[in-house]
Amino acid sequence: MSTKVYVGNLSWNTTDDNLRNAFSTYGQILDSIVMRDRDTGRSRGFGFVTFSSGSEAQSAIASLNEQELDGRRIKVNLANARGSGGGGGGEMIFTWRSDLLS
Template structure:
């Protein structure tokens, strides 16, 4: 089972997470999510455990506990939507968009000048 771990102190490493979860059961993999631009942790990560029972125990025992000076959230990870949508506004007709900026609601097309 794959677990989401949020509220991590920014200096948390994958080794730190492994040490935190290992006493709860066999850890298959650990990843701390890093911001591409800054190279710094985004404050969350994922832990995959071999056994669902151990994963549920880890959720029960670690969710709401402190790591560093922060309270962490541990729950079952949800799968990303198909298509790799990374969030943001999705229009009803699925063409994306939702930009920003000024919009003149009275403008009907054609040349404005």
């Protein structure tokens, strides 16, 4: 099963290819992307790398977290999964606390 890794604190100059090359030593990469501002095209300072397996992703995290890439010390960890629909929409549960009424 594929596993996505978050890469933060990227240099404004880091490209998709730089990101892929830095992580390719640790396994088969299915996708790599530096997130960019849709209006300016400028890097937003973070990106994602998708590995073909969880063990490859864990190896990359262990080896590259807090290491330097393009002059910046990057943060590398598992990406947080977003639910379908892109956000919000979680179930809210309310509980009654009678002790607050006294």
